[in-house]
Amino acid sequence: MxxxxxxxxxxxxxxxxxxxxxxxxxxxxxxxxxxxxxxxxxxxxxxxxxxxxxxxxxxxxxxxxxxxxxxxxxxxxxxxxxxxxxxxxxxxxxxxxxxxxxxxxxxxxxxxxxxxxxxxxxxxxxxxxxxxxxxxxxxxxxxxxxxxxxxxxxxxxxxxxxxxxxxxxxxxxxxxxxxxxxxxxxxxxxxxxxxxxxxxxxxxxxxxxxxxxxxxxxxxxxxxxxxxxxxxIWFNESLETLARDLPQCRPNIFFGPPRVWEQLRQSITAKFGGAEALATALASDQAGVQALVRGALGMDEVEYCLTAAAPTPPSLIEWWDEVGVRLCEGFGQTEAMGLIITDPENRRIGSIGKPAGEVQVRIGDNDELLIKADGCTPGYYNRPEKTAELWQDGWLHTGDKVRIDDDGFIFITGRVKDYFKTIQGKFVAPPPIEGRFADNPHSEQQCLLGRGYSKTVMVTVLNEPARALPKEQVE
Known part of the structure; x- marks a missing residue:
């Protein structure tokens, strides 16, 4: 009820x-x-x-x-x-x-x-x-x-x-x-x-x-x-005990931002003795390896795996497909949750999905995603000027830039305020460039900097396996 x-x-x-x-x-x-x-x-x-x-x-x-x-x-x-x-x-x-x-x-x-x-x-x-x-x-x-x-x-x-x-x-x-x-x-x-x-x-x-x-x-x-x-609800004691606690719970729904899925990937790869050893095992017995991975993670009863809160590299989603875990992207923000969601049976990698339920979407100025839906925030506490920016003509302004393909799938392309101008006077949009770097097998996080710099600089945080490699190999 x-x-x-x-x-x-x-x-x-x-x-x-x-x-x-x-x-x-x-x-x-x-x-x-x-x-x-x-x-x-x-x-x-x-x-x-x-x-x-x-x-x-x-x-x-x-x-x-x-x-x-x-x-x-x-x-x-x-x-x-x-x-x-x-x-x-x-x-x-x-x-x-x-x-x-x-x-x-x-x-x-x-x-x-x-x-x-x-x-x-x-x-x-x-x-x-x-x-x-x-x-x-x-x-x-x-x-x-x-x-x-x-x-x-x-x-x-x-x-x-x-x-x-x-x-x-x-x-x-x-x-x-x-x-x-x-x-x-x-x-x-x-x-x-x-x-x-x-x-x-x-x-x-x-x-x-x-x-x-x-x-x-x-x-x-x-x-x-x-x-x-x-x-x-089962509560994890600490991040250090995640590998112990998750298999005890065997959740039916599991949510993790891309960084969590990347860390879990690294852990699985290491347990198999490296990427080549895992690839060989998958080629030999993919169904067996998939069952082993899902069981070891405690995801053998998961019905929906959600990844959100940050862009998920397509290569990461494809990797999880290989080991039998189907990641589904979604979209929401503190001001409005449960707006756009991926159906695991109708998924397009790279897309955050389609509008859920009664949610209406349209593209506004600067390709901004605008939302009209039940269950959105009425505004900000004691910040009427910010509330007026959020809500305009009955539409919630998300601040995210998107494109919508012919089949209705929505793709985030950046933030409305993400652009910066270099000292040469050129406008740069970081998300597409950061997305290319996200596909690098050595990269865990990346950020493109340029405002106030003489040159545009990409800052990359190496993942754990890459930190153990010789500098020359990573470069």
Whole structure:
């Protein structure tokens, strides 16, 4: 059954399948499970405590590595009628200070994080600190367990609507100060429901959470998709234990940006003794090698493999095809997710796919992709001038340049503001050039620089195998 808000949808599963596992934390000592019934009960206790202490509509930050209590804290804030502000565990002190100050944050949920020393130095005066289980700190704070035990017995009174703000997700700020993208119940449920028919047809699918939940992609594709479907989330202990944890989970949907797929490729190639040895094995028994690779990765039950968040080199997609894993590109941004998606049965390599569901697209000035769809952000928090730039005449301006082929497949060709002028007065578009370098077997990341330089320079980060080669061979 589908409900219009995250709150109602989570409570639906807590009532209809209370003993079903929702979240599983993987650790060296073994897994810890949280059922729908027990987790939503904790969420409601946290929500009641927050509502009694703060009322509704306040901004509350969340700073922790991924774990079940990240989601419980997130949903506790949302259930209480307040607004979650996720922070990255890698945020610089200046960025954290800006976000906390700009949003007038009233509370912060603290878990394990790399940057607490910098963040605690810029906490707003009067900000209430709540520590997740197993976490302590040297500032006055309230423990999660004490929140649960002292919360009012009554359930929170807040009754959500689909257009109520639930979160502010801040962009990276590559073109200035970070912008807080307003997220509602609808903007988090509609996009994933639009794509769910491609992801999986299972009633209770499994997700593997290893990318930061503070990023909109992981939060929607994993957290909110699980709430939408009643599925199960397994939390990776750390990137160092990825190879151990992923085969335990055997997810049905797996999302990774191109860099993750490249790192996994390097790992597989190394295990086979190099690219030539792998090619020989594939030529001898492709089906056997494919089954071996999928099983070793823990992807033998994957129904949909999504790659997004950055351009994926066609050569990388073709390599994964060879070993039996079909990568599908998609397109979304913090302002609007689940817009364009690839059907694995109707794929064109190099394309981000076709519009999903009711999504309308058109090409505007400078070949910019314009979008009209349900479930898009209403705008930016306290930035009316930026909201006016984002929304014009009912169309969302993505900032991405595209072309659409005769069959309706969409290809990203660059960013509207990516162009730079050399000192010779020539305009240069980096993406096509960077794309050529991305096909180099030694290259992991690449960036073309030219503005303010006497010459145009390509900066390339070598992948791990290339770093072990003699300099002359790489050149």
């Amino acid at each position: 589908q409900h219009a808000t995250l709150t109602e949808q989570a409570r639906h599963w807590a009532t209809s399948q209370p003993e079903q596992v929702w979240m599983r934390d993987l650790t060296e000592s073994g897994p810890t499970d949280y059922t729908w019934g027990s987790a939503v009960a904790e969420i409601d206790r946290v929500a009641a405590w927050l509502e009694a202490k703060f009322g509704h509509g306040e901004r509350m930050a969340l700073l922790s590595k991924n774990r079940a209590h990240w989601i419980m804290a997130d949903m506790g804030i949302i259930h209480s009628g307040n607004i979650a502000v996720p922070l990255f565990t890698t945020h610089a002190q200046t960025t954290a200070e800006y976000i906390l100050s700009f949003t007038d944050t009233k509370a912060l949920f603290l878990g394990e994080t790399e940057n607490w020393h910098g963040v605690k130095a810029v906490l707003p005066e009067g900000c209430v600190l709540i520590t997740l289980p197993g976490v302590d700190c040297d500032l006055p704070h309230t423990k999660w367990e004490d929140v649960i035990s002292t919360a009012p017995a009554e359930a929170p009174s807040y009754e959500p609507g689909p257009d109520d703000t639930v979160s502010l997700v801040f962009t990276s700020g590559t073109t200035g100060l970070p912008k807080g993208v307003i997220q509602t119940h609808a903007t988090n449920l509609i996009p994933m429901r639009r794509c769910q028919y491609l992801f999986t047809q299972r009633e209770q699918p499994r997700w593997f959470s290893y990318l930061p939940l503070s990023h909109i992609a992981e939060r929607q594709i994993v957290e909110f998709s699980s709430i939408n479907t009643g599925g199960e």
